[in-house]
Amino acid sequence: MIDLSSSPLALGNPRARSMDEYRESYRQSLAEPERFWREQARTLSWFHDPYSILDVDVEEVDFSWFTGGRLNAAFNCVDRHAAVHPGKPALIWAKNEPGEYKTFTFRDLKHHVGRVANVLKAHGVRKGDRVCLYMPMIPETVFAMLACARIGAVHSVVFAGFSAEALRERILDAGCEVLVTANEAPRGPKKVALKAIADAAIEGLSQIRSVLVARRTDASVPMRAGRDFWLDDETAKHRSTCPVEWVASEDPLFVLYTSGSTGKPKGVLHTTAGYLVYASMTHAHAFDARPDDVHFCTADIGWITGHSYVVYGPLVNGVTTVLLEATPNYPDAGRLWEITDALGAATLYTAPTALRALIAAGDEVLERSSRKTLRVLGSAGEPISPEVWTWFHEKVGHGKASVVDTWWQTETGGVMITPLPGVTPCKAGSATLPFYGIDLALLDDEGHVIHGGEVSGNLCVTRPWPGQARTLYGNHRRFRETYFNRFPSLYFTGDGCRRDDDGYYWITGRVDDVLNVSGHRLGTAEVESALSRHDAVAESAVVGFPHPIKGTGIFAYVVLRPDTPVESAEQLIGALKEQVRHMIGPIATPDRIHMVPGLPKTRSGKIMRRILRGIAAGQREGFGDTSTLAEPAIVESIITTVLGEE
Ligand code: ATP
Numbered sequence: 187m188i189d190l191s192s193s194p195l196a197l198g199n200p201r202a203r204s205m206d207e208y209r210e211s212y213r214q215s216l217a218e219p220e221r222f223w224r225e226q227a228r229t230l231s232w233f234h235d236p237y238s239i240l241d242v243d244v245e246e247v248d249f250s251w252f253t254g255g256r257l258n259a260a261f262n263c264v265d266r267h268a269a270v271h272p273g274k275p276a277l278i279w280a281k282n283e284p285g286e287y288k289t290f291t292f293r294d295l296k297h298h299v300g301r302v303a304n305v306l307k308a309h310g311v312r313k314g315d316r317v318c319l320y321m322p323m324i325p326e327t328v329f330a331m332l333a334c335a336r337i338g339a340v341h342s343v344v345f346a347g348f349s350a351e352a353l354r355e356r357i358l359d360a361g362c363e364v365l366v367t368a369n370e371a372p373r374g375p376k377k378v379a380l381k382a383i384a385d386a387a388i389e390g391l392s393q394i395r396s397v398l399v400a401r402r403t404d405a406s407v408p409m410r411a412g413r414d415f416w417l418d419d420e421t422a423k424h425r426s427t428c429p430v431e432w433v434a435s436e437d438p439l440f441v442l443y444t445s446g447s448t449g450k451p452k453g454v455l456h457t458t459a460g461y462l463v464y465a466s467m468t469h470a471h472a473f474d475a476r477p478d479d480v481h482f483c484t485a486d487i488g489w490i491t492g493h494s495y496v497v498y499g500p501l502v503n504g505v506t507t508v509l510l511e512a513t514p515n516y517p518d519a520g521r522l523w524e525i526t527d528a529l530g531a532a533t534l535y536t537a538p539t540a541l542r543a544l545i546a547a548g549d550e551v552l553e554r555s556s557r558k559t560l561r562v563l564g565s566a567g568e569p570i571s572p573e574v575w576t577w578f579h580e581k582v583g584h585g586k587a588s589v590v591d592t593w594w595q596t597e598t599g600g601v602m603i604t605p606l607p608g609v610t611p612c613k614a615g616s617a618t619l620p621f622y623g624i625d626l627a628l629l630d631d632e633g634h635v636i637h638g639g640e641v642s643g644n645l646c647v648t649r650p651w652p653g654q655a656r657t658l659y660g661n662h663r664r665f666r667e668t669y670f671n672r673f674p675s676l677y678f679t680g681d682g683c684r685r686d687d688d689g690y691y692w693i694t695g696r697v698d699d700v701l702n703v704s705g706h707r708l709g710t711a712e713v714e715s716a717l718s719r720h721d722a723v724a725e726s727a728v729v730g731f732p733h734p735i736k737g738t739g740i741f742a743y744v745v746l747r748p749d750t751p752v753e754s755a756e757q758l759i760g761a762l763k764e765q766v767r768h769m770i771g772p773i774a775t776p777d778r779i780h781m782v783p784g785l786p787k788t789r790s791g792k793i794m795r796r797i798l799r800g801i802a803a804g805q806r807e808g809f810g811d812t813s814t815l816a817e818p819a820i821v822e823s824i825i826t827t828v829l830g831e832e
C-alpha cells in the first residue's frame with residue numbers, strides 16, 4: 187500500500203560524510219548486495235513490493251531486478267511529489283532567448299503528463315507500444331516521456347539534431363507507430379525545421395499512424411489530414427486525470443540509441459524498477475542532492491545524460507530540474523553562468539566538449555557572473571583533461587564547488603565511477619572510485635584479471651547492477667555478443683582504463699583507441715591531454731596509423747584556438763612534439779601532427795575516430811555509417827588539409 191503521508195524521498199537515505207563511511211557502505215554493497223539494494227528500493231513508491239531482489243541467468247545473459255514488484259515511473263517522478271508539495275517547482279524551462287524562463291510545479295507537471303497520456307491513449311497507444319519522440323528541449327518532451335511511462339508505453343527519444351535518415355532507421359528498428367515532434371526548434375540563432383525532417387523520415391512509412399506536433403513557434407507546417415495532429419489541440423480534448431498503469435519491475439521503460447561513435451546505433455533497452463532505483467540513488471549521491479536544490483544538467487534529452495539527470499533522477503528524488511533549450515554559447519559563452527545565477531543552481535552537470543568551447547572564449551564572459559550558489563560541478567561523456575578540470579574547479583567553482591568527473595554509458599543507466607562531492611579526494615582527470623554496488627575489474631587481452639595498482643587493461647563490470655541495460659531492442663544476440671562475449675560472464679565496457687596505486691580509475695579511451703606503439707600501450711586520451719596543455723591548442727584527436735617500423739604510428743589532429751598568434755606551423759609542431767615528449771615520454775611523440783579546422787563529431791559532441799583513423803591511413807571515402815555526424819562538411823576539409831586535393 188502506498189503511503190504518501192510519510193516522506194517519499196530517496197533523499198532521505200544517509201550519505202557518506204567521510205571516506206571511511208564511503209568505504210564501509212561500498213563494502214556492504216558488495217558483501218550483501220540483496221540487502222543493500224532492497225534498502226535502496228524502499229526509496230521508491232511501490233504499488234506492490236518485489237518478492238525477489240535479483241535473479242540472474244548467466245547462460246542467457248538475463249538479469250531480473252525486483253521481481254514481483256509493481257510500480258510506475260511517472261507516479262514516482264510526479265504524483266507522489268505533487269501529493270506532498272504540489273507548489274514546488276519541478277521543471278524550469280530556460281528558453282532559447284536569454285532571460286526567458288517558465289516554471290512548472292509538480293502539480294502542473296501532473297496535469298500536463300496526464301493530458302498527454304490521455305492523448306496517447308486516444309491515438310491507440312497501449313502498454314508496451316513504442317512511441318518515438320523527435321523533440322527539442324521543450325517541456326512537452328518531458329511531458330511526453332512521462333506520459334509514456336504513465337501508461338506503460340516505451341519511449342524512444344531520438345535527438346532532434348539527427349537527420350531524416352537516422353530518424354527513419356530508429357523508427358523502423360523500434361517499431362514505433364506514433365511519433366511526437368514539434369513544428370520547429372529554436373536552437374541558438376537558428377531554427378530547425380523538425381516537422382519537415384520528420385515528414386521526410388516517415389515518407390511512405392505506413393507504420394506511423396499518428397504524428398503529434400507540439401507548437402513551439404508560430405510557424406505553420408504542412409499537416410497531413412488523418413495522420414498529423416497539433417498536440418495542443420489534442421490535449422485540449424482531454425482531462426488531466428489518467429489512471430496509472432502499474433507495470434512490472436522488468437517492464438521496459440525506454441529504448442535509447444547510443445550516439446554511434448563506434449558504428450551502427452544500438453537500441454539500448456532499460457526497464458522500469460532497476461533503472462529508476464539506480465537513477466535515483468546515483469543522482470542523490472553523486473550530486474549530493476538536497477531537497478531545495480535547483481539541478482542544472484545541460485545535456486540534451488536525446489542522450490542518456492538527459493534521461494537520467496535531466497528527467498528521471500532529479501524528478502524521482504523530487505528535486506527541481508532545469509531544461510535548457512539554448513546552446514551553451516548562445517547568445518555568447520556566458521549563457522550557462524547567467525542561467526546558474528538567475529536560477530540559483532546548486533549543481534551544474536555538463537560535458538568537456540562544452541567546457542573546452544567556453545574556455546576558448548576567454549574568462550571575461552565568466553567573470554560577469556557570480557556562480558556562488560554552485561556546490562557541485564559534474565562532467566560526463568568523455569575524459570576531462572586536467573587543464574579543463576582545473577579551470578572548471580578553480581574558475582567556474584571558485585575552487586570551492588566539488589568537481590565530479592562521472593564515467594558511465596548509455597548501457598549503464600547511471601554513473602558508475604564518480605567521486606562523492608566533498609568526500610572523495612579528487613585527482614584532476616580521474617573519475618576516481620566505483621559507485622556503491624559496482625564491482626570493477628581490469629582484464630588483459632587474454633582475459634586474466636589484473637590485480638593491484640599502477641596497471642591498465644580492459645574495463646569490465648563483474649556483477650549485475652540495477653541500472654544496467656537488459657538487452658538491445660529486438661536483438662538479444664547482439665547484446666550478448668557486444669557486451670558479454672569478449673570476457674565471458676563479465677560486462678565489457680569497451681573502454682580501456684588505468685588504475686593507480688590508490689585504486690583510482692583513469693579512463694584511457696575506448697579500447698579501439700589504445701595504440702600499440704612499438705609494443706607499448708598508449709591511450710589516445712593521454713596524448714591528447716598532453717597536446718591540450720599547449721596554449722595554442724583548443725582541441726586535439728589522436729589516432730593510430732600503420733607504421734612500417736613501430737607497427738602503429740601516432741597521428742595527431744590539432745585544432746588551434748582562434749585567437750592564438752601562430753608562429754610558423756613548423757615551429758608549433760616542434761613545440762607540440764616536445765610537449766608530449768616531456769609530459770609522457772619519447773615513445774608518445776606524435777609521428778605526424780596536422781592542424782585542421784575542426785574535428786568530425788557526433789551530434790552528442792564525441793569525436794568519430796574511425797573517420798580520423800581512415801584519413802590517417804590515406805582513405806578518402808567509405809567511412810561507414812556517418813549519419814550521426816554533426817557537421818559532415820568538416821570531413822572534406824580535413825581530407826584536403828591532410829591528404830591534399832584529389
Ligand atoms: P557508441 O556506443 O554508439 O559508440 P558512445 O559510447 O559514444 O556511442 P555513450 O553511451 O553516450 O555513447 O558514451 C559512453 C562512453 O563515453 C563511454 O564508454 C566512454 O568511452 C565515454 N565516457 C563517458 N563518460 C566518461 C568520463 N567521465 N571519462 C572518460 N570517458 C567517458
Ligand code: MG
Pocket residue numbers: 444595680
Ligand atoms: Mg558506447
